[in-house]
Amino acid sequence: MIQVHHLSKSFQSVKAVDDISFTIAKGEIFGLLGPNGAGKSTTLNIMSTLLKSDVGRILIEGEEIKPNSEASKRLIGVVPQEISLYDELSAYENLLFWGNLYGIPSKELKGRIDHTLELIGLLDRKKDLIKTYSGGMKRRINIAASLLHEPKILLMDEPTVGIDPQSRNRIFEVVETLNKQGMTIVYTTHYMEEVERLCDRIAIIDSGKIVAQGTQKELQELVDTKENIQLEFDFLSTDQVAKLSELLSRNMIQKENQLIIESSIKELSNIITASNQLGLAINDIQLQKVNLETIFLSLTGKQLRD
Numbered sequence: 001m002i003q004v005h006h007l008s009k010s011f012q013s014v015k016a017v018d019d020i021s022f023t024i025a026k027g028e029i030f031g032l033l034g035p036n037g038a039g040k041s042t043t044l045n046i047m048s049t050l051l052k053s054d055v056g057r058i059l060i061e062g063e064e065i066k067p068n069s070e071a072s073k074r075l076i077g078v079v080p081q082e083i084s085l086y087d088e089l090s091a092y093e094n095l096l097f098w099g100n101l102y103g104i105p106s107k108e109l110k111g112r113i114d115h116t117l118e119l120i121g122l123l124d125r126k127k128d129l130i131k132t133y134s135g136g137m138k139r140r141i142n143i144a145a146s147l148l149h150e151p152k153i154l155l156m157d158e159p160t161v162g163i164d165p166q167s168r169n170r171i172f173e174v175v176e177t178l179n180k181q182g183m184t185i186v187y188t189t190h191y192m193e194e195v196e197r198l199c200d201r202i203a204i205i206d207s208g209k210i211v212a213q214g215t216q217k218e219l220q221e222l223v224d225t226k227e228n229i230q231l232e233f234d235f236l237s238t239d240q241v242a243k244l245s246e247l248l249s250r251n252m253i254q255k256e257n258q259l260i261i262e263s264s265i266k267e268l269s270n271i272i273t274a275s276n277q278l279g280l281a282i283n284d285i286q287l288q289k290v291n292l293e294t295i296f297l298s299l300t301g302k303q304l305r306d
Protein backbone atom coordinates (compact mmCIF):
# COMPACT_ATOMS: atom_id res chain seq x y z
CA MET A 1 0.00 0.00 0.00
CA ILE A 2 1.22 3.52 -0.83
CA GLN A 3 0.25 6.39 1.46
CA VAL A 4 0.88 9.95 0.38
CA HIS A 5 0.44 12.39 3.24
CA HIS A 6 0.04 16.15 2.83
CA LEU A 7 2.63 16.71 0.08
CA SER A 8 3.48 20.27 -0.89
CA LYS A 9 6.11 21.59 -3.25
CA SER A 10 6.73 25.14 -4.51
CA PHE A 11 9.02 26.43 -7.23
CA GLN A 12 9.70 30.06 -6.29
CA SER A 13 6.23 31.61 -6.19
CA VAL A 14 4.49 28.68 -7.96
CA LYS A 15 2.79 26.20 -5.64
CA ALA A 16 3.09 23.16 -7.91
CA VAL A 17 1.70 20.71 -5.34
CA ASP A 18 -0.49 22.01 -2.56
CA ASP A 19 -1.20 19.71 0.38
CA ILE A 20 -2.23 16.57 -1.45
CA SER A 21 -2.96 13.21 0.17
CA PHE A 22 -4.07 9.88 -1.26
CA THR A 23 -3.75 6.17 -0.65
CA ILE A 24 -3.16 3.49 -3.28
CA ALA A 25 -3.95 -0.15 -2.56
CA LYS A 26 -1.57 -2.90 -3.59
CA GLY A 27 -2.33 -4.07 -7.13
CA GLU A 28 -4.37 -1.02 -8.03
CA ILE A 29 -4.09 1.20 -11.12
CA PHE A 30 -4.39 4.69 -9.71
CA GLY A 31 -4.95 7.58 -12.12
CA LEU A 32 -3.86 11.16 -11.59
CA LEU A 33 -6.01 13.13 -14.02
CA GLY A 34 -5.49 16.84 -14.61
CA PRO A 35 -4.67 19.48 -17.23
CA ASN A 36 -1.19 20.74 -18.15
CA GLY A 37 0.53 22.32 -15.19
CA ALA A 38 -1.80 20.73 -12.62
CA GLY A 39 1.10 19.24 -10.64
CA LYS A 40 1.03 15.62 -11.88
CA SER A 41 4.73 15.36 -12.83
CA THR A 42 5.82 17.11 -9.64
CA THR A 43 3.79 14.62 -7.57
CA LEU A 44 5.26 11.69 -9.48
CA ASN A 45 8.79 13.06 -9.23
CA ILE A 46 8.39 13.33 -5.46
CA MET A 47 7.02 9.77 -5.32
CA SER A 48 10.01 8.51 -7.30
CA THR A 49 12.29 10.46 -4.90
CA LEU A 50 13.74 12.44 -7.82
CA LEU A 51 12.44 15.58 -6.16
CA LYS A 52 12.18 16.47 -2.48
CA SER A 53 8.87 17.78 -1.20
CA ASP A 54 8.78 20.88 1.00
CA VAL A 55 6.27 19.22 3.29
CA GLY A 56 4.74 15.75 3.51
CA ARG A 57 5.66 12.07 3.60
CA ILE A 58 5.25 9.00 1.43
CA LEU A 59 5.00 5.54 2.96
CA ILE A 60 5.23 2.26 1.06
CA GLU A 61 4.07 -0.74 3.07
CA GLY A 62 4.37 1.45 6.16
CA GLU A 63 8.00 2.45 5.48
CA GLU A 64 8.80 6.05 4.70
CA ILE A 65 10.61 6.37 1.38
CA LYS A 66 13.79 8.40 1.46
CA PRO A 67 15.47 10.14 -1.49
CA ASN A 68 17.94 7.87 -3.26
CA SER A 69 17.41 4.99 -0.86
CA GLU A 70 18.20 1.59 -2.37
CA ALA A 71 14.88 0.20 -1.13
CA SER A 72 12.81 2.79 -3.02
CA LYS A 73 14.93 2.41 -6.18
CA ARG A 74 14.37 -1.35 -6.08
CA LEU A 75 10.64 -1.08 -5.49
CA ILE A 76 9.79 1.68 -7.94
CA GLY A 77 10.03 1.83 -11.73
CA VAL A 78 9.67 5.21 -13.39
CA VAL A 79 8.51 6.01 -16.91
CA PRO A 80 9.35 9.71 -17.32
CA GLN A 81 7.72 12.03 -19.82
CA GLU A 82 11.02 12.69 -21.58
CA ILE A 83 12.60 9.99 -23.68
CA SER A 84 15.96 9.06 -22.18
CA LEU A 85 17.57 6.91 -24.85
CA TYR A 86 20.71 7.01 -26.99
CA ASP A 87 19.77 7.46 -30.64
CA GLU A 88 22.98 5.92 -31.97
CA LEU A 89 22.55 2.69 -29.99
CA SER A 90 20.14 -0.15 -30.69
CA ALA A 91 17.16 -0.84 -28.42
CA TYR A 92 19.02 -3.83 -27.00
CA GLU A 93 22.16 -1.75 -26.29
CA ASN A 94 20.09 0.97 -24.63
CA LEU A 95 18.43 -1.57 -22.37
CA LEU A 96 21.80 -3.16 -21.61
CA PHE A 97 23.01 0.27 -20.51
CA TRP A 98 19.98 0.79 -18.21
CA GLY A 99 20.21 -2.72 -16.80
CA ASN A 100 23.89 -2.23 -15.97
CA LEU A 101 23.07 1.03 -14.22
CA TYR A 102 20.71 -0.94 -12.00
CA GLY A 103 23.45 -3.49 -11.35
CA ILE A 104 21.50 -6.40 -12.82
CA PRO A 105 23.89 -9.37 -13.33
CA SER A 106 24.58 -9.77 -17.07
CA LYS A 107 23.39 -13.40 -17.16
CA GLU A 108 19.96 -12.37 -15.95
CA LEU A 109 19.89 -9.10 -17.81
CA LYS A 110 19.86 -10.62 -21.31
CA GLY A 111 16.77 -12.69 -20.52
CA ARG A 112 15.02 -9.75 -18.91
CA ILE A 113 15.71 -7.51 -21.92
CA ASP A 114 14.15 -10.05 -24.27
CA HIS A 115 11.22 -10.52 -21.93
CA THR A 116 10.46 -6.78 -21.66
CA LEU A 117 10.96 -6.28 -25.42
CA GLU A 118 8.44 -9.02 -26.04
CA LEU A 119 6.01 -7.44 -23.59
CA ILE A 120 6.15 -4.10 -25.41
CA GLY A 121 5.96 -5.77 -28.83
CA LEU A 122 9.40 -4.77 -30.11
CA LEU A 123 11.47 -7.93 -29.77
CA ASP A 124 11.84 -8.20 -33.55
CA ARG A 125 13.29 -4.66 -33.66
CA LYS A 126 15.83 -5.12 -30.89
CA LYS A 127 18.90 -4.72 -33.09
CA ASP A 128 17.64 -1.56 -34.80
CA LEU A 129 19.08 1.80 -33.83
CA ILE A 130 16.79 3.96 -31.71
CA LYS A 131 17.05 6.75 -34.30
CA THR A 132 15.03 4.56 -36.66
CA TYR A 133 12.17 4.23 -34.15
CA SER A 134 8.94 6.26 -34.11
CA GLY A 135 8.13 8.43 -31.09
CA GLY A 136 5.66 5.82 -29.85
CA MET A 137 8.20 3.01 -30.17
CA LYS A 138 10.76 5.05 -28.19
CA ARG A 139 8.21 5.50 -25.44
CA ARG A 140 7.65 1.76 -25.35
CA ILE A 141 11.43 1.24 -24.97
CA ASN A 142 11.34 3.76 -22.11
CA ILE A 143 8.73 1.55 -20.47
CA ALA A 144 10.90 -1.54 -21.02
CA ALA A 145 13.83 0.25 -19.36
CA SER A 146 11.72 1.01 -16.29
CA LEU A 147 10.81 -2.68 -15.89
CA LEU A 148 14.26 -4.31 -16.09
CA HIS A 149 14.86 -4.30 -12.34
CA GLU A 150 11.42 -5.89 -11.79
CA PRO A 151 9.84 -3.18 -9.64
CA LYS A 152 6.62 -3.73 -7.68
CA ILE A 153 5.35 -0.22 -8.36
CA LEU A 154 5.35 1.58 -11.71
CA LEU A 155 5.01 5.36 -11.98
CA MET A 156 4.01 6.44 -15.50
CA ASP A 157 4.06 10.12 -16.45
CA GLU A 158 1.73 10.79 -19.41
CA PRO A 159 3.07 7.79 -21.34
CA THR A 160 0.91 8.30 -24.43
CA VAL A 161 1.30 12.01 -25.18
CA GLY A 162 1.83 12.64 -28.89
CA ILE A 163 2.13 9.06 -30.09
CA ASP A 164 0.55 6.93 -32.80
CA PRO A 165 -2.61 4.89 -32.03
CA GLN A 166 -0.79 1.56 -32.43
CA SER A 167 1.79 2.39 -29.75
CA ARG A 168 -0.93 3.87 -27.55
CA ASN A 169 -2.95 0.65 -27.68
CA ARG A 170 0.13 -1.42 -27.01
CA ILE A 171 0.89 0.73 -23.95
CA PHE A 172 -2.66 0.17 -22.63
CA GLU A 173 -2.21 -3.59 -23.09
CA VAL A 174 1.17 -3.48 -21.32
CA VAL A 175 -0.36 -1.58 -18.38
CA GLU A 176 -3.20 -4.11 -18.16
CA THR A 177 -0.84 -7.12 -18.42
CA LEU A 178 1.52 -5.78 -15.75
CA ASN A 179 -1.40 -5.03 -13.46
CA LYS A 180 -2.80 -8.55 -13.89
CA GLN A 181 0.61 -9.82 -12.80
CA GLY A 182 0.19 -7.85 -9.57
CA MET A 183 1.97 -4.58 -10.27
CA THR A 184 0.69 -1.40 -8.64
CA ILE A 185 0.59 1.41 -11.20
CA VAL A 186 0.28 5.18 -10.90
CA TYR A 187 -0.76 6.62 -14.24
CA THR A 188 -0.87 10.36 -14.93
CA THR A 189 -2.68 11.79 -17.91
CA HIS A 190 -4.90 14.57 -19.16
CA TYR A 191 -6.84 12.13 -21.35
CA MET A 192 -10.01 11.12 -19.55
CA GLU A 193 -10.55 8.15 -21.91
CA GLU A 194 -7.33 6.61 -20.61
CA VAL A 195 -8.26 6.75 -16.93
CA GLU A 196 -11.76 5.55 -17.79
CA ARG A 197 -10.29 2.51 -19.48
CA LEU A 198 -7.42 1.71 -17.14
CA CYS A 199 -7.83 3.04 -13.63
CA ASP A 200 -9.47 1.48 -10.60
CA ARG A 201 -9.41 4.75 -8.72
CA ILE A 202 -8.73 8.30 -9.80
CA ALA A 203 -7.59 11.54 -8.21
CA ILE A 204 -8.60 14.65 -10.13
CA ILE A 205 -5.87 17.26 -9.76
CA ASP A 206 -6.01 20.95 -10.61
CA SER A 207 -3.67 23.83 -9.66
CA GLY A 208 -1.71 21.58 -7.33
CA LYS A 209 -4.75 20.39 -5.37
CA ILE A 210 -6.77 17.19 -5.48
CA VAL A 211 -10.31 18.32 -6.15
CA ALA A 212 -11.86 14.85 -5.89
CA GLN A 213 -10.84 11.21 -5.69
CA GLY A 214 -12.53 7.83 -5.83
CA THR A 215 -13.74 5.20 -8.26
CA GLN A 216 -15.43 6.45 -11.44
CA LYS A 217 -18.79 5.66 -9.88
CA GLU A 218 -17.93 7.63 -6.74
CA LEU A 219 -16.81 10.59 -8.83
CA GLN A 220 -20.03 10.52 -10.85
CA GLU A 221 -22.01 10.76 -7.64
CA LEU A 222 -20.25 14.02 -6.75
CA VAL A 223 -21.96 15.99 -9.51
CA ASP A 224 -25.64 16.93 -9.71
CA THR A 225 -26.09 16.43 -13.43
CA LYS A 226 -26.24 12.87 -14.71
CA GLU A 227 -26.22 13.86 -18.36
CA ASN A 228 -24.86 16.48 -20.75
CA ILE A 229 -26.15 17.91 -23.96
CA GLN A 230 -23.85 17.89 -26.95
CA LEU A 231 -24.62 20.34 -29.73
CA GLU A 232 -23.00 20.76 -33.09
CA PHE A 233 -23.14 24.12 -34.85
CA ASP A 234 -22.26 25.41 -38.32
CA PHE A 235 -19.80 27.77 -36.75
CA LEU A 236 -18.91 28.60 -33.16
CA SER A 237 -16.58 31.32 -31.89
CA THR A 238 -15.18 31.45 -28.34
CA ASP A 239 -17.01 34.75 -27.97
CA GLN A 240 -20.33 33.09 -28.78
CA VAL A 241 -19.57 30.30 -26.30
CA ALA A 242 -18.92 32.87 -23.57
CA LYS A 243 -22.22 34.63 -24.34
CA LEU A 244 -24.16 31.36 -24.38
CA SER A 245 -22.58 30.30 -21.10
CA GLU A 246 -23.63 33.62 -19.56
CA LEU A 247 -27.19 33.39 -20.92
CA LEU A 248 -27.67 29.85 -19.64
CA SER A 249 -25.50 30.12 -16.49
CA ARG A 250 -23.98 26.77 -17.39
CA ASN A 251 -20.45 25.39 -17.71
CA MET A 252 -19.59 24.22 -21.19
CA ILE A 253 -16.77 22.63 -23.17
CA GLN A 254 -16.03 23.75 -26.73
CA LYS A 255 -14.40 21.38 -29.22
CA GLU A 256 -14.24 23.30 -32.49
CA ASN A 257 -17.89 23.53 -33.62
CA GLN A 258 -19.12 21.19 -30.89
CA LEU A 259 -20.32 22.23 -27.49
CA ILE A 260 -20.88 20.02 -24.44
CA ILE A 261 -23.20 21.71 -21.97
CA GLU A 262 -23.47 20.55 -18.39
CA SER A 263 -27.22 20.31 -18.41
CA SER A 264 -30.19 17.96 -18.60
CA ILE A 265 -32.79 17.24 -21.31
CA LYS A 266 -35.28 19.42 -19.40
CA GLU A 267 -33.27 22.48 -20.33
CA LEU A 268 -33.05 21.69 -24.01
CA SER A 269 -35.70 24.22 -25.04
CA ASN A 270 -33.83 27.00 -23.13
CA ILE A 271 -30.62 25.99 -24.87
CA ILE A 272 -32.24 26.12 -28.31
CA THR A 273 -33.83 29.51 -27.56
CA ALA A 274 -30.52 30.97 -26.35
CA SER A 275 -28.69 29.56 -29.39
CA ASN A 276 -31.28 31.12 -31.72
CA GLN A 277 -30.94 34.43 -29.87
CA LEU A 278 -27.23 34.42 -30.69
CA GLY A 279 -27.89 33.44 -34.31
CA LEU A 280 -26.24 30.03 -33.89
CA ALA A 281 -27.37 27.35 -36.33
CA ILE A 282 -27.65 23.93 -34.64
CA ASN A 283 -26.79 20.92 -36.84
CA ASP A 284 -27.05 18.12 -34.33
CA ILE A 285 -28.14 17.49 -30.73
CA GLN A 286 -27.15 14.49 -28.62
CA LEU A 287 -27.64 13.48 -25.03
CA GLN A 288 -24.44 12.26 -23.34
CA LYS A 289 -23.79 10.44 -20.09
CA VAL A 290 -21.66 12.37 -17.57
CA ASN A 291 -18.00 11.44 -18.07
CA LEU A 292 -14.76 12.38 -16.32
CA GLU A 293 -14.27 15.38 -18.57
CA THR A 294 -17.63 16.85 -17.59
CA ILE A 295 -17.08 15.90 -13.94
CA PHE A 296 -13.82 17.87 -14.11
CA LEU A 297 -15.70 20.79 -15.65
CA SER A 298 -18.36 20.63 -12.98
CA LEU A 299 -15.81 20.53 -10.14
CA THR A 300 -13.38 23.16 -11.43
CA GLY A 301 -15.36 25.25 -13.93
CA LYS A 302 -12.55 24.55 -16.42
CA GLN A 303 -11.91 22.32 -19.39
CA LEU A 304 -9.53 19.39 -18.89
CA ARG A 305 -7.64 20.30 -22.05
CA ASP A 306 -7.12 23.99 -21.38
Ligand SMILES: Nc1ncnc2c1ncn2[C@@H]1O[C@H](COP(=O)(O)OP(=O)(O)OP(=O)(O)O)[C@@H](O)[C@H]1O
Residues within 6 Å of the ligand: 011, 012, 014, 015, 016, 017, 034, 035, 036, 037, 038, 039, 040, 041, 042, 043, 158
Ligand atom coordinates in the same frame (compact mmCIF):
# COMPACT_ATOMS: atom_id res chain seq x y z
N1 LIG B 1 11.49 22.82 -12.10
C1 LIG B 1 10.50 23.72 -12.10
N2 LIG B 1 10.77 25.05 -11.94
C2 LIG B 1 9.78 25.96 -11.90
N3 LIG B 1 8.46 25.67 -12.03
C3 LIG B 1 8.13 24.38 -12.20
C4 LIG B 1 9.13 23.33 -12.25
N4 LIG B 1 8.49 22.15 -12.43
C5 LIG B 1 7.17 22.42 -12.49
N5 LIG B 1 6.96 23.75 -12.35
C6 LIG B 1 5.64 24.42 -12.34
O1 LIG B 1 4.82 23.72 -11.42
C7 LIG B 1 3.49 23.58 -11.92
C8 LIG B 1 3.12 22.12 -12.00
O2 LIG B 1 3.90 21.52 -13.02
P1 LIG B 1 3.86 19.94 -13.34
O3 LIG B 1 4.89 19.68 -14.40
O4 LIG B 1 3.96 19.16 -12.09
O5 LIG B 1 2.39 19.79 -13.95
P2 LIG B 1 1.77 18.62 -14.81
O6 LIG B 1 0.40 18.41 -14.30
O7 LIG B 1 2.66 17.44 -14.83
O8 LIG B 1 1.66 19.26 -16.24
P3 LIG B 1 2.30 18.79 -17.65
O9 LIG B 1 1.35 17.82 -18.20
O10 LIG B 1 2.33 20.06 -18.44
O11 LIG B 1 3.66 18.22 -17.36
C9 LIG B 1 3.46 24.32 -13.26
O12 LIG B 1 3.01 25.62 -13.04
C10 LIG B 1 4.92 24.31 -13.67
O13 LIG B 1 5.21 25.41 -14.50
